[in-house]
Amino acid sequence: MEKNRVFNFRAQWPWVILLLIILAALLPLPYYMTQPGSAKVLEPIVDVENGDESKGVFMLTTVLVGKANVAEYIWAKASEYRDVFPxxxxxxTDETDEEYEARQLQLMQSSQDAARIVAFKAAGKEIEILHKGVLVTGVISGMPAAKKLVVGDLIIALNGEPIYTAEQLIQGLKKFSENDKVTLTVKNSDQKKEVELTLKPFPEKLVKNGDQNKFGIGITYPVTFTEVETDPTVKIDTNQIGGPSAGFMFTLEIYDQLTKEDWTKGYRIAGTGTMNIEGKIGPIGGIKQKVVAADNANADIFFAPVAASNYKHAKEAAKDINTEMKIVPVETFQDAIDFLKGLESKH
Structure with missing residues (x-):
């Protein structure tokens, strides 16, 4: 009987090792993996009241982001168009899943607001811009704000002085030193309260070399909460797409529907880039992966931000995958319009 037991164990040990290998491969790591997402046609997503239709389409591009396991980490390291990041x-550092998702959705909302502002001004249409305060999208554990503020709080005053934008709050707090007390007026669900906080040093890992702003209350990613009222109205259904990188393409789609000219010229036009209210296009991450996504969607043209070498890396990816898609560099919304003005209509 004893010999049979030994024999059975030896017969099973390869399966035990295989099981351990599978479990190790699926073990989550403190890394995220990114890979090419999709190119989404914007016309069904962006609806300008009584907007004009076009023969072609504008498309936003996405990157898929998810927590990486061992197998995915190895896969990404062996792939040109998949990356892993700590x-x-x-x-x-201290961001919860809820705070991360809230921040991404708020950044998306901010990109929509900027898109409306730039497109309506360019089209000469009526628009009213109302800055309502600073939205809290995250707090740093161990800092004063962590005990008294929550995600979704809206800061509307600092020491009794109205606060309308994130920049105004940041500059206001820079006037104070360590251990100074400040009072914030905060709204949440129509309830208003006064919150007293003492400025404390930021954790060393969060202070950049040479940064003079070493003290604060511990709010991460403060965002200006803006209401934009337009005529005609604009509805944008992002279906839980987060982040600011679609801002530029939102702007093009809104402008295209606002004006009588067909700015697509019959082409399938993809692109990416953040948008600020001055019409400047900012860089994004995952540009090579977005080029792949656009090519998979049969795009004819891809707009790439010049900033942070986005255009350079987009050109490299286009050459590597041997696409016929034209890569166009843009620094401002006007750059894109100037290019489209000179573009011959597709027959």
């Missing part, structure tokens, strides 16, 4: 590069 968790801290994707999310704040």
């Amino acid at each position: 968790k801290e590069q994707i999310r704040g």
